[in-house]
Amino acid sequence: DVKVTQSSRYLVKRTGEKVFLECVQDMDHENMFWYRQDPGLGLRLIYFSYDVKMKEKGDIPEGYSVSREKKERFSLILESASTNQTSMYLCASSGGGLAGWNEQFFGPGTRLTVL
């Protein structure tokens, strides 16, 4: 069974703080993703990574950065948290290769509140 874990289920931070959200998967997946989910907007892709040290911007990368130093770990960084970054953050992973149609497996989510 694929397992994707996220470092926190709930997190409260203050405006201007640097925030790290950690995601770990245990299935040797090549691809990892960070989404944010807001009511009425569905899931929006922030960043994704298809290999160690590789990253690509998603649809809403502004205000975020990512790090992937090891295959199993993908970190989302809010350099200076702002109140409009209050949201649910979901991490996902999937296999890669030419087969290409692997579904994404999601972590439990981190509900971040920025005060």
Next chain:
Amino acid sequence: AQKITQTQPGMFVQEKEAVTLDCTYDTSDPSYGLFWYKQPSSGEMIFLIYQGSYDQQNATEGRYSLNFQKARKSANLVISASQLGDSAMYFCAMREVGNNRLAFGKGNQVVVIP
């Protein structure tokens, strides 16, 4: 442009009845995959079913089936014999060939009532 459209308002369905959730998509790519996910109140996204654009038959997984109408670019999810545990948000998503990304719709809320 929005690639996945889910426009139904929140739905109430009687236990043991079937429910259909609408999803339309937009792509010019001949090769793509369509996915449905369930998100209960706990927040975790659970994969339900997958349909490939070249699949000849509609996908089925237990009580879930996908009504795939390629010409209409429609991929509706059908849940048969609804159970209370089916109450959740349901998301349709699409992946185009050569693209690791999934494009998600905004979701459909389903509440199953006893």
